[in-house]
Amino acid sequence: MDEALKIKFDPRASKNLANIKQYISKYDERAAQKTVEAIINVTKLLSKQPFLGPSLEGRTGRKSAHRYFVVTPNYIIIYTPSNYAIHINRIVHARQNWTKWKLTNSSRSLGG
Numbered sequence: 001m002d003e004a005l006k007i008k009f010d011p012r013a014s015k016n017l018a019n020i021k022q023y024i025s026k027y028d029e030r031a032a033q034k035t036v037e038a039i040i041n042v043t044k045l046l047s048k049q050p051f052l053g054p055s056l057e058g059r060t061g062r063k064s065a066h067r068y069f070v071v072t073p074n075y076i077i078i079y080t081p082s083n084y085a086i087h088i089n090r091i092v093h094a095r096q097n098w099t100k101w102k103l104t105n106s107s108r109s110l111g112g
Contacts, residue, residue, distance in 0.1 A: 006085040016091040050081035
């Protein structure tokens with residue numbers, strides 16, 4: 001794929017990212033910034049290679065268009081590729097039981 005897809009964040013994913021930064025900042029501002037940068041950089045990578053992450057279907061056993069990508073050992077991006085955009089559905093901590101959640105695509109554009 002030559003041209004990157006648009007990156008669209010679900011409002012919950014945007015809130016997830018803000019909460020991650022806020023939580024880590026309590027302990028280490030620099031680590032918080034590096035974590036957020038790593039997450040944003042992966043969304044940019046996914047916009048160029050939308051099928052890089054494995055299908056959630058293999059993880060949950062349920063039919064799903066969602067995919068996931070492990071950013072760091074602690075954080076996972078759950079996303080859905082489409083013909084025109086990467087929809088970032090959630091950004092979760094790896095210890096959360098995120099495979100049981102019902103995911104939707106109520107996303108808005110962020111950083112085009």
